[in-house]
Amino acid sequence: MAGRVSVLGAGNGGCAIAADLARRGMDPTLFDLPAFADVLEPIREAGGLRLTGVLGDAQVPIPRITTAIDEAVGEGDVLVVAVPAFAQATFAAAMAPHLRPGHTIVLAPGSTGGALAVADVLRRAGGLEGVAVAETLSLPFACRKPDPASVHVAGVKQNLPLAAFPARSTADVVARVADVFPGGVAPAAHVLETSLNNMNATAHPVPVVLNAGWIETTGGDFRFYADGVSPSVARVMDAVDADRLRLVAALGLPSVPATEWDRRMYGLTGETTYELNRDSWVHRDIRAPRELRTRYLLEDVPFGLVPIASIARELGIPTPTIDLVVDLASLLADEDLRAHGRTADALGLGGLDAAGMVRLVETGTA
Numbered sequence: 001m002a003g004r005v006s007v008l009g010a011g012n013g014g015c016a017i018a019a020d021l022a023r024r025g026m027d028p029t030l031f032d033l034p035a036f037a038d039v040l041e042p043i044r045e046a047g048g049l050r051l052t053g054v055l056g057d058a059q060v061p062i063p064r065i066t067t068a069i070d071e072a073v074g075e076g077d078v079l080v081v082a083v084p085a086f087a088q089a090t091f092a093a094a095m096a097p098h099l100r101p102g103h104t105i106v107l108a109p110g111s112t113g114g115a116l117a118v119a120d121v122l123r124r125a126g127g128l129e130g131v132a133v134a135e136t137l138s139l140p141f142a143c144r145k146p147d148p149a150s151v152h153v154a155g156v157k158q159n160l161p162l163a164a165f166p167a168r169s170t171a172d173v174v175a176r177v178a179d180v181f182p183g184g185v186a187p188a189a190h191v192l193e194t195s196l197n198n199m200n201a202t203a204h205p206v207p208v209v210l211n212a213g214w215i216e217t218t219g220g221d222f223r224f225y226a227d228g229v230s231p232s233v234a235r236v237m238d239a240v241d242a243d244r245l246r247l248v249a250a251l252g253l254p255s256v257p258a259t260e261w262d263r264r265m266y267g268l269t270g271e272t273t274y275e276l277n278r279d280s281w282v283h284r285d286i287r288a289p290r291e292l293r294t295r296y297l298l299e300d301v302p303f304g305l306v307p308i309a310s311i312a313r314e315l316g317i318p319t320p321t322i323d324l325v326v327d328l329a330s331l332l333a334d335e336d337l338r339a340h341g342r343t344a345d346a347l348g349l350g351g352l353d354a355a356g357m358v359r360l361v362e363t364g365t366a
Helices: 012-023 034-046 069-074 085-098 114-125 167-177 191-196 199-203 205-210 212-218 231-250 258-266 273-279 301-314 320-333 354-363
Strands: 005-008 029-031 048-053 058-061 064-066 078-081 104-107 132-136 141-144 150-156 160-165 185-187
Touching: 005 012, 005 069, 012 029, 012 048, 012 058, 012 141, 012 150, 029 069, 034 048, 034 064, 064 069, 069 085, 078 085, 085 114, 085 301, 104 114, 104 167, 114 132, 114 160, 114 191, 132 167, 132 191, 160 167, 160 191, 167 185, 167 354, 191 231, 191 301, 191 354, 199 205, 199 231, 199 258, 199 301, 205 212, 205 231, 205 301, 205 320, 231 273, 231 301, 231 320, 258 273, 301 320
Parallel strands: 005 029, 005 078, 029 064, 048 150, 078 104, 104 132, 160 185
Antiparallel strands: 048 058, 132 160, 141 150
């Protein structure tokens, strides 16, 4: 059992997790950094969050809402960190002085390399002793905040893969957080499996890049998946996924295409990437981003595609389509998205062969 749960991050995912926990009587604490106090204030004023969608329609109370990290960490046995990948290190540094042995940190999601990056921050700060660090493959929900004090959940992922770093802790963490995520969690082999199956890296950048003109002209006034993923866009998404799957296979992991993850987690039907995006009852009403400088590029490229390509280079595996998408995304965003992206070296994987990488994530030592 999870015990007390604190949710760190009050964006789409954090609010969905907190609202779900509250509706199930688990009394979570909701935290965000002081710089984002204005994000928390409407929730505090409303006494909680308005939850709509597949989890029901209700006003759920969130009695503990705070910008004090010592309070949030102190009140939680399980700390669910639902923040953009570029904020994970910041949250880790803030948590480190207040952690105690027995704490469990779950990055939901880890993006690509989240658990490795956070564990490194905690180790350097002396806050890792007796603390379990884990990551999920994806957010537990498809969700959006339609207004500052509401969250809409369009879908719940089932049997969400989770891994701890090192992997010997995974079974304990899965047992500890089984009741935190309503669709359940399933043990992954290790954090390379969760990280390299990062669904956002294959789902988001390509449709933004190939619909750049439409996004800028309409301000995102179209359905991102149902309209933006045409047959030709889907072919490029498949080529990105093929690059990813070569790396996954080289590490001895099951080669699960992105399309299969959609079918497993949401129960979607459709044989091809195009069909799954066109017909997805979960995603069909999600609108495109209003501008090109969106998390779909600024997060999912440097913290998704860039580390995938970097790890692949360590093993001599080409990633031609991923490299092309990173180049085009950088031009569209008007910044070098590789320059501040995660790399194999930064994640402790540089200079290792496939066996060495697996040994590191399984045991904590290369």
